[in-house]
Amino acid sequence: MFAMARLMVIxxxxxxxxxxxxxxxxRAVRRGKLNAKWDEExxxxxxxxxxxxxxKDYDGSLRRKLILGVYIIPVILMITIIYLTNFS
Structure with a gap:
């Protein structure tokens, strides 16, 4: 159990x-695009x-929220692998 807690923390x-x-x-890419658009127009x-x-508009956008997938996708993948290993 301690090993699992250590894995989760790391x-x-x-x-x-x-x-x-x-x-x-x-954010840097978005800033660059905004600067380029200003100069272009x-x-x-x-x-x-x-x-x-x-x-500020970018902070409320869907693209910004999709970056949270960095937390969600690996956790779902790990749970799926554990489930398939133990119960298949």
């Missing part, structure tokens, strides 16, 4: 590191405020 830490890295990467006004507004 797995949670690793998945959290992956989630944070993926979140930062995805030749908009006027405050560029930083426009980019921040776009990132």
């Amino acid at each position: 797995g949670f830490v690793v998945l959290t590191i992956v989630y944070v890295c993926l979140s930062f990467y995805s 030749g908009m006027t006004g405050d560029k930083d405020a426009w980019v921040q507004e776009g990132l």
Whole structure:
């Protein structure tokens, strides 16, 4: 039982590191796309405020929530493997 708890804690830490890295990467890509769109369309006004507004919209988007699959998919996969190993 202690081995399972240790596996879960280490797995949670690793998945959290992956989630944070993926979140930062995805946000940086979105920021780059917003900056490119600003430059491409030749908009006027405050560029930083426009980019921040776009990132605020991104924070509520479905793509941002799909990154939580980093936690869900490995857990479901592990449960399925354990079940199939023990009860098949």
